[in-house]
Amino acid sequence: MAAPVQHDVVIIGAGPGGYVAAIRGAQLGFDVAVVEREVALGGTCLRVGCIPSKALLESSHRYQEAKETLGEHGVLVDGVRADLTAMQARRANVVKQNTDGIEYLFKKNKVTRYLGDGKLTGDRAVSVTAPDGSVTELVAEHVVLATGSEVATLKGVELDAEVVVSSTEALEWDAVPASLVVIGAGYIGLELGSVWSRLGAKVTVVEYLDRILPGMDSEVAREALRVFKQQGLEFELGARVTGVSVTGKGAKRTASVAIDGREPVVGEKVLVAVGRRPATSGLGLEDVGVALDDRGRVAVDEDFRTNVAGVYAIGDLIHGPMLAHKAEEDGVVLMERLAGQASAVHYALVPGVAYTEPEIASVGQTEDQLKDGGVAYRKGVFPFSANGRARAIGSTQGRVKILADATTDRVLGVHIIGPRAGDLIAEAVAAMTFGASSEDIARTFHAHPTLSEVVKEAALAVDGRAIHI
Numbered sequence: 001m002a003a004p005v006q007h008d009v010v011i012i013g014a015g016p017g018g019y020v021a022a023i024r025g026a027q028l029g030f031d032v033a034v035v036e037r038e039v040a041l042g043g044t045c046l047r048v049g050c051i052p053s054k055a056l057l058e059s060s061h062r063y064q065e066a067k068e069t070l071g072e073h074g075v076l077v078d079g080v081r082a083d084l085t086a087m088q089a090r091r092a093n094v095v096k097q098n099t100d101g102i103e104y105l106f107k108k109n110k111v112t113r114y115l116g117d118g119k120l121t122g123d124r125a126v127s128v129t130a131p132d133g134s135v136t137e138l139v140a141e142h143v144v145l146a147t148g149s150e151v152a153t154l155k156g157v158e159l160d161a162e163v164v165v166s167s168t169e170a171l172e173w174d175a176v177p178a179s180l181v182v183i184g185a186g187y188i189g190l191e192l193g194s195v196w197s198r199l200g201a202k203v204t205v206v207e208y209l210d211r212i213l214p215g216m217d218s219e220v221a222r223e224a225l226r227v228f229k230q231q232g233l234e235f236e237l238g239a240r241v242t243g244v245s246v247t248g249k250g251a252k253r254t255a256s257v258a259i260d261g262r263e264p265v266v267g268e269k270v271l272v273a274v275g276r277r278p279a280t281s282g283l284g285l286e287d288v289g290v291a292l293d294d295r296g297r298v299a300v301d302e303d304f305r306t307n308v309a310g311v312y313a314i315g316d317l318i319h320g321p322m323l324a325h326k327a328e329e330d331g332v333v334l335m336e337r338l339a340g341q342a343s344a345v346h347y348a349l350v351p352g353v354a355y356t357e358p359e360i361a362s363v364g365q366t367e368d369q370l371k372d373g374g375v376a377y378r379k380g381v382f383p384f385s386a387n388g389r390a391r392a393i394g395s396t397q398g399r400v401k402i403l404a405d406a407t408t409d410r411v412l413g414v415h416i417i418g419p420r421a422g423d424l425i426a427e428a429v430a431a432m433t434f435g436a437s438s439e440d441i442a443r444t445f446h447a448h449p450t451l452s453e454v455v456k457e458a459a460l461a462v463d464g465r466a467i468h469i
Contacts, residue, residue, distance in 0.1 A: 002136075002137070004125065004137040004138055006140070007031045007032065007033040007112065007138060008030040008032065008142065009025050009030045009033070009141070009142045009144060009335075010126050010140040011025075011033070011143075011146055012034075012035045012126065012143070013034075013043065013118075013145070013148060013315075014042065014102070014113075014146075015046075016045050016046075017148065017314045017316075017327030017331045018146030018147075018315075018331065019034065019042065019043070019102050021144060021332065022106070022109075022111045022331075023106075023109050024332045024335040024336070025338070026109035026110060026111050028335055028338075032109075034111055034112070034113050034114070035116065035117075036113065036115065037116060037118075040099040041099050042098060042102050045148075046095060046098045048171060049324075051095055051098050052092075053167070053188075053191055055091040056091055056171065057195055059090060060196075060198040060199055061357055063198060063199065064198045064357075066080045067080045069394060084174065084175065085174065088172065091171070114130075114136060116128040120143065120283060120284035120287065120311065121284060121287070123310070124139055124142075124143055125138070125143075126143055127284075140310075141310065142310060143311050144304075144311075144312045144314060145283060145290075145306075145312065146313070146314050146327070147279045148316045148317070148327070149276035149316035149322050150276060150277060151166040151167065151168070152275045152277045156241075156242055157183070157241065159272060160246070163246050163255050163268075163270065164255055165271055165272070166271070166273075167271065170271045176196060176201055177269040178201065178202065179201060179203075180193065180196050180203045180268065180269045180270070180271060181204050181266075181269070181270045181271070182205045182271045182273055183206050183257065183271065183272050184205075184206075185207035185209075185211075185212035185237070186212075187353075187354045189205060189207075189271065191354060191355055192273065193205055194231070194356050197232055197233055204233075204234045204235070204236060204267065205228075205233060205235050206241060207235065207238075209237065209238065211237065212224060213360065216352065217368065218367070218368050219401070220360060220362070220401065220417050223417055224354075224360055227398075228356070231357075236259065239259045240259065240260040240261075241260075242258045242260050244258070244270055254268055255267055275322075276316065276322050277296060278296055280296070285298070288308055289308055290306045290308050290313075291306065291307045297317060297318055298317045299318075300312065303334075304330065314327060314330035314334055315327030315330050323350060325350070326345075329345045349364060351425045351426075355422060358395065358421065359416075359421035360416070360421055361421035362415045363414055363432065364432055365403065365412045365413040367415075369413075370403060370412060375405070375412070376407065377406050378403075378404050378405075378406050378409075378438075378462050379462065380402045380404070380461030380463070380466070381399055382399060382454050382457035382458040382469065383398070383399045383469070384398050384419060384454055386469045387454050387468070388448070388449040389449040389450050390419060390451060392449065397417070398416070398417035398418025398421070400414070400455050401458060402428075402458045404437065404438040409437035409438055410435060411431060411432050414455075414458075427452065438459045439463070442459040442462075444456065457469070
């Protein structure tokens with residue numbers, strides 16, 4: 001048997017956490033290797049998640065604009081139709097550009113890539129089984145687990161990848177379903193529900209809770225619900241799904257979603273979007289004794305160390321929101337700490353974004369959390385309908401809400417529903433990272449006319465002095 005190949009760092013998984021950690025580690029002088037089972041780098045996010053869904057969201061939104069609102073701009077388009085084949089080809093090309101980009105960055109930074117399944121086999125040892133069955137043994141001073149997450153399922157609901165599907169299959173349909181039932185009213189369900197609704201499907205969203213967007217500010221979520229209903233999405237809230245049954249044959253198959261105490265909801269397709277769970281299977285955690293917490297996540301300390309010496313975990317495998325940008329920061333901070341640098345992840349300031357239309361973004365504490373915690377706060381709200389730039393682009397739905405400590409004025413939370421909310425939230429994250437007050441934001445120049453002025457006006461509104469309303 002060949003001697004194990006030695007590296008300073010071996011990372012299992014090439015998603016946002018793994019590949020960013022690899023690049024940062026290489027920048028810091030480590031000899032880094034990455035083990036990834038998929039030929040294309042980038043993990044779920046780039047291959048079958050964040051990037052392809054945003055490509056379809058953009059394409060479907062442009063189709064809807066051409067069909068419904070371009071006339072308001074004096075752009076007259078007759079006979080608009082959606083070419084789903086072209087949309088899907090563009091989606092695939094966008095994904096390839098991103099995955100190819102990571103491959104280039106690996107070469108640029110001299111990161112070694114191993115194709116295959118990685119498994120812990122002993123003291124800082126990893127076995128890589130390639131697609132052809134050959135095995136390569138690796139050893140490293142530091143082994144990082146970065147395999148991300150996988151689709152969570154519901155009891156009584158079996159995915160068949162054709163009628164009852166996950167987000168992976170729902171991104172690749174070659175025909176628009178006549179009807180779609182989405183189980184789960186979180187980011188994924190609402191985004192993909194929006195895509196297929198714009199393209200012509202009748203979409204019904206079924207959610208166990210009595211609200212959409214769990215974890216987001218409830219006031220913003222209520223406004224989002226109203227907007228989505230206006231767009232034609234239907235909702236069954238407070239609905240407990242007890243099972244899904246498929247009947248018929250071939251193209252005539254349909255699925256019936258059983259709901260406790262209610263009539264079932266029938267659709268040509270069913271998308272299960274009830275969340276994700278850590279992808280720990282096959283990593284050999286039990287073999288080497290890596291401990292999990294009570295939620296099935298890899299247990300780590302503040303330095304990302306597991307209970308097994310030399311083994312670390314980041315991203316969706318550990319505590320914190322299952323978001324690509326959080327995983328990336330985990331990877332960067334881990335590598336910097338291994339290099340002896342002071343570095344930290346601000347978990348309380350991880351922004352969340354739903355890329356619907358309008359977009360919805362949030363950072364910090366919600367108004368619900370402040371009330372429940374007995375925190376005295378002041379609130380400033382400003383609508384996009386009073387903003388000149390929003391009027392010019394014809395996107396005036398939504399608002400910015402800023403929550404600030406009643407005594408210190410320090411910003412505690414910012415919640416946005418409106419155009420480009422996912423970009424606007426970055427200012428809030430930066431301000432809160434530096435401990436800004438609402439007065440700091442209010443006194444900061446914001447170019448005119450821009451959507452960012454709504455953030456400034458909301459900050460002014462905290463003190464009751466918004467100008468343009």
